[in-house]
Amino acid sequence: MRARPSADTELGLMACSAIFRPADLTFLLHAAVDRMTVDLDRAAVEMGLNDVRDWLVLAALDDGQQRTQLELSRIVCVDKTTLISVLDRLEQHKLIVRTVDPADRRVRIPQITPAGRRTYAKFATARDAAEARALDGVDPEQRTLLLNLLARIADRQNAAQPAT
Amino acid sequence: MRARPSADTELGLMACSAIFRPADLTFLLHAAVDRMTVDLDRAAVEMGLNDVRDWLVLAALDDGQQRTQLELSRIVCVDKTTLISVLDRLEQHKLIVRTVDPADRRVRIPQITPAGRRTYAKFATARDAAEARALDGVDPEQRTLLLNLLARIADRQNAAQPAT
DNA sequence: CTCGGATCGTCTTGACTCGGACGATCCGAG
């Protein structure tokens, strides 16, 4: 499991909102991510995965498309060198296999196994449950607004001119 | 500056939304955080800071309260060992000084210097500008709703029972 | 006062990440 701040500092997060202005967008985003990550990491370890990234990789492989490791690394936003260790672990747990593309023997085609599919499905339901818990009591209209606003922030171009 | 994924993988983030279901709360949160962090990190380096955490520390010290390093680490949610290097750097740049508490010679009281205050103020305006950019065109009512929902997610108790 | 346990800041160590280098392989030019 990826190292995370200990419980001490974890709780401290909440203390921040008392000290910093409470409506700090960046701070709240970080806090919300941390909160979700705690849930998802726990769900991941419960089913033998290491990390949310393990699940991201499984998710990307679940559609059965043939992807090279490089494509995969771009899709899940993991450095290609880091992806290697993830794939090593998943392969060791028999959740994926690395096949060689007969048409180009340089590339490896990681493919999800039935066991990997089962693990992925279990994690997906856990994730859905976590998100439902997080949004419990928020009416659907507000949910979609939240998601839209987040998407809007995320999609914003990196247009802030690169330092004159 | 803290290492971040290269531009390649950075852009790949957006590709995710095409592959995963587009309304994935966790994914959007991550993407939004990444987006804000890019802006803030850039602002930080422009004024000689290393990191957003440098600014967090300055912000926590700006109110002039006497805090030990341990308290400080809890407030800014940084491991106490990591905080040491942050304080070392800030002290080297003369933005803070470490004083010894005369009442308890074990503890150090980091205090912000006038130069530190100036740097903090500059960063604060840069941060406000970044957040304003991120929320450009969103009407005030929706902004407060967004912040409230984020706070709600973040504040949620770690109540998911710790694995039976 | 003395002494054992608790608490502070720092140091050490092991794990992780990522940029760059490397071997294997492909492909197009000649």
Place this chain on the structure above:
DNA sequence: CTCGGATCGTCCGAGTCAAGACGATCCGAG
């Protein structure tokens, strides 16, 4: 066919982070 450049996966080295060990210091019991 041969050969040079491009592209794949992997490995290595520098840097970062945090858990645990450690010395210095405090404080309460006796």
